[in-house]
Amino acid sequence: MNHLFGWRWLASLTFMLLYFDIDVLCASQPTVQSETRQVKGVVGQSLSFPERVNKSGNLLHGDLGSIANVYPGKEGKITLEKRFENRIHLNSVTRYFTLSDLKIDDAGVYTVEDTDGGGKNKFELTVYNVVSKPQVTGCDSSSCRAVCSVDNEKEVTLTSYRGEEILNQTSSPDLTTDLSLYLEVEGKNYNSTYSCVAANPISNETVPVPKCCSKDGHPNDADSDERGRGILIIAVICVSVALGMVGLAIYLKKRRNGQPKDSSQKVQVDIVYATITPKKQADNQEERTGVPELDSLRDKPKLTSVYDTLQSHRMAASGDVDTA
Structure with a gap:
């Protein structure tokens, strides 16, 4: 009797251990498949979701559900949601779903489902505009200072450099205001190169910053020459206008003074x-x-x-x- 009880206890223990192992394996499998990968796209360009669909499968998007699918025996044939009409296709070589002509509001979570046993794979898509080129303004020769600015977009940063060294950096979640940085050229680093870089996760633009002044803080020779030419042009214009006014006054004065002596003019009456x-009449006076x-x-x-x-x-x- 005790021998029979021992065998039952051993069988129960073995069954419990086997159930625990199966439960652990099953619980760990969805964890791998439910991982969401980040993908980034550019407005107007195309993006491929890097997960193969062998024979049949679906592409799902957020609350819309299936927006494209492939049937067995109809490779490359997909059914399209109207919003994505003519914008989704299945690459015949890579077997990836590709979304073309990206728009900002295409962002969101997409799921590639391989119905032949490949499982489901999620991708979170973020769409960006190409970053604008920074503008350099306010090049002040007296203080050797310039201002870099750029249109603010999603996740845009503006950075000023001296050579490879970062001098300053800014960003803002408020997309209604531009980003700007002041950059001052120091005398001891006058021979260094300065630049401003605007960047987001998919693009960047760099512009060099000109030296507004000389090493000792005075305006550059080129700036001085240009300013001198401007002053000279203004002076010539002012003198020409003044001479024209004087000539007109002399002409009008001569005209007024000479009018009574002009025989062609009508005599005043x-x-x-x-x-x-x-x-x-006198008697002797002839009429x-x-x-x-x-x-x-x-x-x-x-x-x-x-x-x-x-x-x-x-x-x-x-x-x-x-x-x-």
């Missing part, structure tokens, strides 16, 4: 009013004819007032009438 008394003013008086003997226009060339005939 004055209107005068006078009471006249015709002189009685003058041909004078329009006297002829009109003969026709109107009772006329005592005359309005006339006096001009300088007619003053010689004034002796014929008495304006007293």
Whole structure:
């Protein structure tokens, strides 16, 4: 009886150990398959999910479920979700699903499912824009300082260098503001090269920073020459304008002064009013004819007032009438 009990106990122990080993193996297997790998893409370019689909399989995306699938016997034939229409295909050589013409909102978790026993593999896709080229502005010769700036995008950093040495670095989660760094050239390191680098996880852009001043802190000769040319041009323009104004003033003054002496101009006339008394003709005085003013008086003997226009060339005939 005791012998039979011992065998039962040994069998129970063996079964428990075997169950524990199987349970451990089964529990560890999903852990490997559920690991999510990070992949990065560039807007407008293509990305392949690095997991093979041998004969049949599916590509799933977030809450949308299956967005593409391959059936046995129909290699390369896939059914597309409308949002991804004409953008997903299966590479016939690598057997990878490829997503083309990437967009920012394509980011998310994708699952490649090999239905022939390959299991499921998850990939988290992040899509980036190509980083912009930094701009160098405010090159101040008095302080030997410049400003580097760049458009801020997802995970963009802006770094200033002296040679290979990092001088400063900045980044910001606020994508509505640009990134900027001040860079000052030191006299003791004047012969070094300076640069600004904008970078994100998929691209980078580098621009050299010019030396705005000389080693002793004075403006560069080239800058001085350019500034001198600018001042000279401004001075020439100012002198030309001043001479033009003076010439115009002289011309107008001469025109005003010379106007009365110009014989071609109309002689100025004055209107005068006078009471006249015709002189009685003497017996021995010959009657003058041909004078329009006297002829009109003969026709109107009772006329005592005359309005006339006096001009300088007619003053010689004034002796014929008495304006007293």
